[in-house]
Amino acid sequence: MNTAELAARALELAKAGLADGAEVEALASQERAGLTRFANSYVHQHVAEESQAVTLRVHLDGRTATASTSRTDDEGLRVLVDRLAAAARLLPPDPQWPGLTAPEPPADGAPPDPAILEVTPAARTERVKAFVDATSGLLAAGYCSTGWTSGSFVNSAGHSLTSEYTEAAFDGVARAGTSSTPADGVARHSSPRLADIDGAVLGARAAAKARASVSPAYLPPGDYEVVLEPEAVSDILGSLAYYCFNGKAFTERQAFAQPGVAQFDPALSVVDDPTVGGLPFDREGTPKRRLDLVRDGVTTGLTHNRRTAVEVGATSTGHALPGDDTWGPIATNLTIEPVGDGPTNTVDSVAALVAQVERGLLVTDIWYTRVLDPRPLIMTGLTRNGVWLIENGEIAGPVRNLRFTQAYPQALAPGRVLGIGSHAVSQPAHGFGFSAFKAPALRLASWRFTGGAEG
Template sequence: MSAELDLAARVIELIRRLAGAGAQAEVVAAHSAEALTRFANSAIHQNVADATTTVRLRLHLDGRTAGGSTTVTGPAGLQALVERTIAASRLSPPDQAWPGLTPPTALRAAPAFDEATAAAGPHERADRVRDFVRAADGLETAGFCRTSYHSAGFANTAGQAVEGRSADAAMDGIARLDGADGVARRAGSRLSELDGAALGTRAAAKARAGGRPVELPPGRYEVVLEPTAVADILDNLATFGFNGKAYAQHQSFAELGVPQFDPAVTIRDEPLGATLPFDQEGTPRDTLVLVDRGTTTAVSHDRTSAAEAGAASTGHAGAASRSWGPIASNLGLAPEPGGHAAPETGEGPTAASARTLVGGVRRGLLITDFWYTRVLDQKSLVITGLTRNGVWLVEDGEVTAAVGNMRFTQSYPQALGPGAVLGVGAEAIALPDRWSGVRYTAPALHLKSWNLTGNASG
């Protein structure tokens, strides 16, 4: 038994002793160790690391629910957590939506855990930063390399008791030349998978190709979106579209069993190996197919949204999922079946994952990245945002000019709708979320239409 599972079990025993046999409780004890190496002006300027063990308790007593947490994990700290959560439950309103507890259920088999990533120190991260900076060959660079390790134990009063651990690594960097930025980022379960030199070469090539941008008029353009832009689509689909609470409350575009997407689109959530093998309610995680060859087949659920929708939990409960809804955090869009990506080079702005698709564009745009994306209408998932880190005009299959950044207003499901996807890249790459340990796996996409609504001058 891990130290975390032992902590969770001790809290459950305290609940039984202090709250009585009728109490329903679930406990997650989690240890997180995260480390970050940041660089700017082509030099490392910060190394930070943090390790914390947190115990979270959710208690349902006499029809009322309350929660609490502590980082004080000694006997006195655990008892204080239980006592104040019992007191809070007596002051809470009746919880008519309480979904009950996860019954004893075995975990799914997960890929092997990488000890080297969990134990990585600043020197291993600095090696990758050095390689990135050197590969940029004199361009100004900035970014980060991070590693993280998580282990957790879960126990509840229904008898479910599980434990697991995960490791994660990510690198995100830019290169800059005369105001033009190029970006390259990757994520993985192993730090050894991150090649700083390859990422630096890619970022520098984009920056060098981004000089002297032209300005194009707003309008609908045929586009090739690189994986870094596709990751934003997946993020918003997961947060607002495939969210089980939004679905149950009819605030999502999702219609199960309906071909809402192009047949080239298959989207899965692949949590095993990327995160802990169970969620905050102790439900085992597994692959969840959300879109199968264009047809929406599922949304992500915790126990509350599943009960509301008449479904089963898919293992997506989080600390705030009853409030914000359960969100799939490891979405992947399947690449072209049987495809083989071209080798990565430092020539030009087009990454290997998008190179073949660019050759099929008559007149359109190659877009590297989106940022500052915001929802204008959740039901149809109309998003507004800006391009970033490189846009190029493509004519007759050739990149002909850099283009200034543009604003767009676009329904993401519509952009991927039936007949709207002209091509899918042969290689899907793992990409880190900018703010957390969330990971998206995406190929490039060739889309029939993208609504660009403004440019740098307004």
């Protein structure tokens, strides 16, 4: 059965198996995913998976319980209902239960791509081959993935929603240099449409970066003006989503964001845009619509589920996620809006920012980022996949990877954002289930590097 039928059946069995007065919501999902991996410039693995699952949440006798199963026949669903009833009897009371989502119109999402619905391993391999060919003899590794997801929500208050989405993603690395001193370049892209994934363009970009990274020089730690490419900015967006605009963190006084306050540079506008991808509703059945989080430097919003919204007298923004009782509601489609007209591709957009820098660093990517203090959002991490010294608006040469320790909001504060790229790139999933952060390059006045990557 399809997800709409499955969700309806799960709700029917839950209402029959639980005591009168139980409030019940059911979320059914079906996923079809394909992955083609390559290393040493050869495809070495194709993987395909199809799965179906149901999650039930019940509020019964003042207590709330949640459970999931991948056994979606009637027997499996009845076992799930029995587990929920037993769990609800043992859990502590939940006086902050916000109630069920009332019926409301659905939101628009990105339409599914027919090419992904019918995709074969050969179609992914074509893109891998184009990437490898474009590296012109360098070693290449990475993956090309495709996926389709259907989701349906229904609750005992009469609310129901069904939608579907598709995603294609590519993450590739080209390697130059030697085995003892490798030099890597990366290119990534994701889209709801398979046709948007151009392996040749990505391969040429990764190869150019790898070749330009050979024989990096030592650079002493310090504060440097930087141009961060979309791959690095995507990591910043992930941290802002998790720590800064999170409604649960705000209620616990752990979030930097303070609505109504000019906390960021006036050039900066950050939105959560569900049309980038993913289901257009959350696990509580709240439709997801465009949400302004920062507008012209002023913090204008937070992400909420129903529980955090009640605590602050707001309404849910459609950001409930599995496990959000612990982690809170998190934005999964953050975008920094590019400013003004300019080049329509990433390379030219970044070059325009580099040309404005007297002395600084061009940083492709950052990783191993960890939070040191969540409220000011002080993060530490490492650069990777290419760092270059900029002098007088030109690339002077590659430098070794560096460790940084930087408060992200401080780097984006008033007067600190010197330029925003004119072209934003969607990056592959960041780790919160489905996530697609669409990031331009940023030119920032200062970024604190505290040491080398070697230790």
